Amino acid sequence: GSGENRGGDGYRTVYLFDRREKESELGDRALQVGERSDYAAFRASVCQTLGISPEDKFVITTTSRKEITCDNFDETVKDGVTLYLLQSVNQLLLTATKERIDFLPHYDTLVKSGMYEYYASEGQNPLRYVRPLPVPRSLNSDISYFGVGGKQAVFFVGQSARMISKPADSQDVHELMLSKEDFEKKEKNKEAIYSGYIRNRKPSDSVHITNDDERFLHHLITEEKEKDSFTAVVITGVQPEHIQYLKNYFHLWTRQLAHIYHYYIHGPKGNENHTSKEAGPINNIDIEISMFEKGKAPKIVNLREIQDDMQTLYINTAADSFEFKAHVEGDGVVEGIIRYHPFLYDRETYPDDPCFPSKLKDEDDDDDCFILEKAARGKRPIFECFWNGRLIPYTSVEDFDWCTPPKKRGLAPIECYNRISGALFTNDKFQVSTNKLTFMDLELKLKDKNTLFTRILNGQEPQALYDEIKTVPIAKLDRTVAEKVVKKYVEDEMARLPDRLSVTWPEGDELLPNEIRPAGTPIGPPRRLKVKPDSEILVIENGTAFPFQVEVLDESDNITAQPKLIVHCKSCKDVAPVEKTIKLLPSSHVARLQIFSVEGQKAIQIKHQDEVNWIAGDIMHNLIFQMYDEGEREIDITSALAEKIKLFDSDDELESDEELDSDESVDDEELDSNKGLDGDKTPENERELKLIKLKAKEKTISI
Incomplete structure (x- = not known):
């Protein structure tokens, strides 16, 4: 049925599945709807097409179970949409349906190698990506979201993939099949390559699995009824070389996965030995790896139980850590941590990475001999x-200026700098490749001069710290000293410290022990600004940079801000402004030039853009130059200043393709007789003189 068109000429084609009863027809019905039809006309057309009495009770919904009504009809019923006829919105699908989809790649797939498709597909996918609020370590990526990187990974590993997913708020399971064979078949038949069907079905319905090679899927699909939500990606046709790697290196690649998703599994602090291994509100992801081989016991490991992935080793072998945060231009935020791994007498605590071994074995040496490379x-x-929150394995940052070994030996021995490990955690304002292996611009942005680094202490950002750290090289430690001696020395040092510290709060704005306040909250309000120089009248020559030193003082004249820190007093209205009078003197730099040509007893001024007719190659004599600064004071012309006064030819140069007659060439003698406008024969003058000789007998000279 076509419905009422109400004057429109266009039609929308919708595909309708009747799933009210199990005996309903399996296929869909194509229904043409007038562009100006309303819901009532559309419902009547549905009844006519399917032979349903208008008095029958039923609902029409989208595949996401959104009921079609008078209010949302125009915005929901679009051309090509798939709709259901159900007894109620929450009715189970008695038999499966097929939903037509087009997944044409975003143009950035070509323009920028697809790096933005992860976000550009928002709204085009049934499992839409929503950017959540910021959380520690930026653990806000939905790792079950299947983007362009997932598609690339699938076809790197195998020949086809089946994606099976059910959101928590959905009645239906959505299943999509992609295969290399299907793509090639569509290309050969000149069909739309980037189109297909999503199979929508009830949980645990596996009647569509008929191939013997996929019989293992029956068990997987049967388990669906026990889960509220899930995502499964089944890759088949796995390349032989990948099969061998997965079988032979199970221990290695499971550790690599535990490393990549470490902070999703264990939370923002990572896999610390002293913390609970229970799942929490952030570390609520369980990843279990199972490998089944014929004739062998299955290998099953939960990534949460792995204790020797690299991040776990870095965290639990560190003696101390240092946290910081970097704010990049815009909304880019990077959290960072540095960990220190000391050498403990006879053993190394810096963990060894099998991918980057710090010990390089010499083939000619004995088994117990190693070559140490840069230590630790x-x-x-x-x-x-x-x-x-997920590791980008092919991008790393060597160091920053503030943690690189100094050129001159300082308080800390150079070898200490080789004993630190670190991690950087970015939010989604940084670009990564679609396969999530490489950052596109991280290091460039972090090392930009406008990037601001701040230290984080107990989750806060203090303005200044006055701690003094004494560092003793390991080589100078006395390993024979008795424990009692060390204990007594520590006690003596502690005895020198104050027994009690009293802090008063002038305005009663007390800071309680262990109280947490947002960064930037003032706890010592400024009372006065001190600006140096102290003089009220400052004399400055025009064009001269003049620095001011500003100190923010409290009521006791203590400095509350240190150099290189940005001072904001927007909310301190009771702080009196400081005013300085600046007297600007005329600059002593050259501001005006006068040129006179002396002819006989008369001096004629040559003004700006005047034209002077002169014989090309001749020398201009009797020129007088006078220079004045901004105060109209005459400046003595020194040899250095005279060299900066130039005359140049304003006419066009000889065209590159202009041919010369033999009698127009310039010989060396002719050049020797023409010393140039300032009397010096330089290579540049030679070139200009050649052009003048070849072009004309007279020239116009601009000054």
Whole structure:
């Protein structure tokens, strides 16, 4: 049925599945709806097409179970949409349906190698990506979201993939099949390659699985009824070389996965030995790896139980850590941590990475002999990089200016710098490749001069710290000293510290012990600004940079802000402004030039853009130059200043393709007789003189 068109000429085609009863027809019905039809006309057309009495009770919904009504009809019923006829919105699908989809790649797939498709597909996918609120370590990436990187990974590993997913608020299971064979078949038949069907079905319905090669799917699908939500990606046709790697290196690649998703599994602090291993509100993801081989016991491991992935080793072998945060231009935020791994007498605490071994074995040496490379960290960079909480394995940052070994030996021995590991955690304002292996611009942005680094202490950002740290090189430690001596020394040092510290709060704005306040909250309000120089009248020559030193003082004249810190007093209305009078003197730099040509007893001024007719190649004599500064004071012309006064030819140069007659060439003698406008024969003058000789007998000279 076509419905009432109400004057429109266009039609929308919708596909309708009747799923009210189990005996309903399996296929869909194509229904043409007038562009100006309303819901009542559409419902009547549905009844006519399917032979339903208008008095029958039923609902029409989208595949996401949104009921079609008079209010949302125009915005919901679009061309090509798939709709259901159900007894109620929450009715189970008695038999499966097929929903037509087009997944044409975003143009950035070509323009920018697809790096933005992860976000550009928002609203085009049934499992829409929503950007959540910021959380620690930026653990806000939905790792079950299947983007372009997932598609690339699938076809790197195998020949086809089946995606099976059910959101928590959905009645139906959505299933999509992609295969290399299907793509090639569509291309050969000149069909739309990026189109297909999503199978929508009730949980645990596996009647569509008929191939013997996929019989294992029956068990997987049967388990669906026990889960509120899930996502399964089944890759088949796995390449032989990948099968061998997965079988032979199970221990290695499961550790790599535990490393990649470490902070999703264990939370923002990571897998600390002293913390509970129970799942929490942030670390609520369980990843279990199972491998089944014929004739062998299955290998099953939960990534939460792995204790020797690299992040776990870094965390639990560190003696101390240092946290910081970097604010990049815009909304880019990077959290960072540095960990220190000391050498403890006879053993190394810096963990060894099988991918970057710090010990390089010499083939000619005995089994117990090794070559040490750069100690501890070896040639590894300091920082591993995480994007939205997951490791980006092919990007690392060597160091920053403030944690690189100094050129001159300082308080800390050089070898200490080789004993630090680190991690950087970025939010989603940084670009990564679609396969999530490489950052596009992280290091460039972090090392920009406008990037601001701040230290984080107990989750806060203090303005200044006055701690003094005494560092003793390991080589100078006395390993024979008795424990009692060390204990007594510590007690003596502690006895020198104050027994009690009393802090008063002038305005009663007390800071309680262990109280947490937002960064930037003032606890010592400024009372006065001190601006140096102290003089009220400052004399400055025009064009001269003049620095001011500003100190923010409290009521006791203590400085509350340190150099290189930005001072904001927007909310301190009771702080009196400081006014300075600046007297600007005329600059002593050259501001005006006068040129006179002396002819006989008369001096004629040559003004700006005047034209002077002169014989080309001749020398201009009797020129007088006078220069004045901004105060109209005459400036003595020194040899250095005279060299900066130039005359140049304003006419066009000889065209590059202009041919010369033999009698127009310039010989060396002719050049020797023409010393140039300032009397010096330089290579540049030679070139200009050649052009003048070849072009004309007279020239116009601009000054």
